Amino acid sequence: MAERANGARFAWADEIVDSAGMSWQVSAAVLLGLACEPVECGADSTVLTSRWHLPARTDRAPPAEPSGVDLRLAQESPAVDPVGGPVVPEPEEGDDDIDNDTSDDTKATWIVHEVVPQETLAQLALRYRVDPGKIRGWNGLGSGARARPGQRLRLRAGRTPPPRERVRHTVREGDTWTSVARDHGADPSDVRAYNIKRTGRRLYPGLELDVWRDPLLANAVVADTPPSGPAAGVRPGGFSVGRPSDGRLVNGVQIPASADYDLRYPGSAWGTSFAVRHLVDTLHRWREHSGYEGLLRLGAMSRQRGRRIGGHRSHQSGRDLDIRLPLREGLADTITPTPRRVDWVAVYALVRAFEGSGAVTQIFLDYRLQKRIYKVAREAGADRQTLRRLIQFPRGSRATRGLLRHSPGHDIHIHVRFACADHESECAGR
Numbered sequence: 221m222a223e224r225a226n227g228a229r230f231a232w233a234d235e236i237v238d239s240a241g242m243s244w245q246v247s248a249a250v251l252l253g254l255a256c257e258p259v260e261c262g263a264d265s266t267v268l269t270s271r272w273h274l275p276a277r278t279d280r281a282p283p284a285e286p287s288g289v290d291l292r293l294a295q296e297s298p299a300v301d302p303v304g305g306p307v308v309p310e311p312e313e314g315d316d317d318i319d320n321d322t323s324d325d326t327k328a329t330w331i332v333h334e335v336v337p338q339e340t341l342a343q344l345a346l347r348y349r350v351d352p353g354k355i356r357g358w359n360g361l362g363s364g365a366r367a368r369p370g371q372r373l374r375l376r377a378g379r380t381p382p383p384r385e386r387v388r389h390t391v392r393e394g395d396t397w398t399s400v401a402r403d404h405g406a407d408p409s410d411v412r413a414y415n416i417k418r419t420g421r422r423l424y425p426g427l428e429l430d431v432w433r434d435p436l437l438a439n440a441v442v443a444d445t446p447p448s449g450p451a452a453g454v455r456p457g458g459f460s461v462g463r464p465s466d467g468r469l470v471n472g473v474q475i476p477a478s479a480d481y482d483l484r485y486p487g488s489a490w491g492t493s494f495a496v497r498h499l500v501d502t503l504h505r506w507r508e509h510s511g512y513e514g515l516l517r518l519g520a521m522s523r524q525r526g527r528r529i530g531g532h533r534s535h536q537s538g539r540d541l542d543i544r545l546p547l548r549e550g551l552a553d554t555i556t557p558t559p560r561r562v563d564w565v566a567v568y569a570l571v572r573a574f575e576g577s578g579a580v581t582q583i584f585l586d587y588r589l590q591k592r593i594y595k596v597a598r599e600a601g602a603d604r605q606t607l608r609r610l611i612q613f614p615r616g617s618r619a620t621r622g623l624l625r626h627s628p629g630h631d632i633h634i635h636v637r638f639a640c641a642d643h644e645s646e647c648a649g650r
Contacts, residue, residue, distance in 0.1 A: 328376045335371045336384045336432045338410040346462060346646040349378030381645045384432040391427040400429060402457035402471045405437020405643075440643035450478060451500040458493040460526075460537040460640060463649030467537030469526030476500065480507050481516045488520040488529055491538040492647075495521075495638035498579035499541065505576075510569035515553045517544040519633060537647070539638040546570070557632045559589060567634070568596045571610060574636060575623055581650045584635035587617035587626035 333344060344367065345352040356365065359373050367373070389400055400423075401408040412421075415429050423429075437459055444456040458473040472490035475483060480503045483489050491499070503516065519542030522535050529535045545557040546566040555561065571593065574580040585593075590613035597607055612622035627635065640647035 328378055329380055331375060331377050331380055333373050333375060333383065335367045335369055335373065336386070337369045337414050338407075338432065339367055339369075339384070341365075341367050343461075343646055344373070344375070346648050347381060348375060349648075350375055382435040384434055387431045387433040389429045389431050391423050391425055391429060393425050395423055395425075397423065398471065400431065403438065403441055404431045405434035405439075405441065405457075405459070406431055407461075407470050434645055436643040436645045440641070447497055447501065449501060450476075450480070450504045451497040454493060454497045454500060456493045458491065458496070458538065459644045460492050460495075460539055460647040462537055462646065464535065464537050464540050464637060465533040465649070467526060467647075467649075469522050469524070469536075469538035472522065472524050472526065472538050474524075475518065475521060478503070480504050481518050484517050485520050488523055488535075489518065490524045490526075491521045491541070492638070492641065492644065494579065494641035494644070495539050495541075498577045498638065499636075502573050502577045502579075506570055506573040509573070510566055512546060512563065512566040512569070514546055514549060514551075514563070514566075516546055517553075518542070519544065534635075539640070539647075541636045541638070542633045543570075543636060544633045559592065562592075564592045564596045565600075568593050568600065570634075571624060575610060579638055580623070580636055581639045582637045583624050584627035584630050584637070585624055586628065586631040587613060589631060590624055590626070593624065 331348070333348075335344075341352045341355055341361075344350075345355060355361070355373060355375050356363070358375055387404060389404065391400070397412045398408045400406075401411045404411075411429065411431050414432070419427055419429065437457075441456045446452050446456075447454075453476060454473055457471045459470050461468050461470055469490060469492065473493050473496050474486070475489040475491065475496055477483065478500065480500075506512070520529055520535055521541045522538040523529055526536050526538055534540050545562045547553070547555070547557050547561050548563045551561055571583060574583060590611055594607065594611050594613045597610065602610070608621065610622060611624045612619050612626060613624075615621065617626035637650070639650075
């Protein structure tokens with residue numbers, strides 16, 4: 221990416237169940253058509269219907285990410301890795317890495333899902349950790365077929381989060397399509413699309429809306445306890461759908477202004493509630509513990525609704541953030557952070573702070589620069605286990621271990637990737 225006038229530039233790195241017959245127990249359960257009893261969902265919302273998946277798993281938590289997954293980072297153009305050989309190619313268009321989220325096929329469960337309004341096959345694939353092509357095959361659907369409300373689809377799910385529930389919401393003073401959707405873990409565009417023909421565009425107190433509520437997301441909002449400290453003002457409800465390189469951001473929250481950092485692109489400083497809260501808290505703690513007093517510049521995260529940004533494939537789902545490498549004391553903030561100008565002690569402290577947050581899956585940095593962090597870490601007394609856990613170097617730029625990973629072009633900034641929160645039911649990819 222070309223340098224900008226002020227001497228700083230940012231680039232981005234991108235990410236790059238066997239069908240079997242239903243058991244007689246599952247078939248019998250399907251015929252029963254079990255439904256849950258109506259339950260209260262707050263003063264203004266009541267669940268009307270909620271058909272459970274058959275059979276249901278008691279473990280609703282997303283499965284652990286498999287160890288040793290070979291990350292395939294997309295490049296801007298086919299090239300040769302200047303450090304370690306040819307670049308690993310990006311998957312063909314249409315390839316999906318969501319199966320990587322559940323490598324243990326023994327955990328897959330046959331279920332029957334009843335499609336709710338606005339749901340798509342792509343959403344179901346993300347939700348249940350299966351390939352959308354397999355959903356089509358299991359149900360005899362053509363390549364151009366779409367999910368229809370009320371349609372019952374048979375699939376072998378890698379995980380079984382609770383299905384969406386139809387909720388009747390009574391509009392209160394000050395409600396907007398966005399606030400209603402956010403409170404119920406829904407997409408505002410879906411809520412609007414489902415109701416607008418009956419209600420019109422204008423909301424007024426007493427109007428009743430039908431919302432297809434996502435229990436995991438809605439419960440996270442209801443049970444949310446705002447954090448203390450600088451992240452206290454970051455509201456709940458922002459969540460990620462899909463992968464960082466093929467996804468979107470719903471009800472996104474903007475990184476707040478702070479003395480701890482400088483927002484270079486406020487219009488692209490949106491992320492999930494989980495990511496933004498951990499970012500703000502981590503950078504504040506890093507300032508306090510590292511003693512670094514220079515300017516820390518944040519680059520792009522995501523647009524308010526995600527999707528493509530700047531012609532690159534990542535930064536689409538509110539979980540990626542570019543941070544310019546901090547400069548040594550006494551240098552002008554406008555100069556390019558070449559290796560000799562960077563405060564590598566501060567960078568190492570930043571990496572440790574992100575690791576300590578427990579909210580980051582990877583940090584991308586050019587492999588040749590990792591050697592400098594490795595040296596600082598050794599001088600700081602890091603043991604071998606810590607070095608191996610934190611830094612890909614010296615195992616080669618294609619190694620699949622280490623929080624810090626190689627990606628070409630990341631030579632003046634790090635690219636931080638935040639995890640999916642447990643309640644983000646359709647968030648995928650590392």
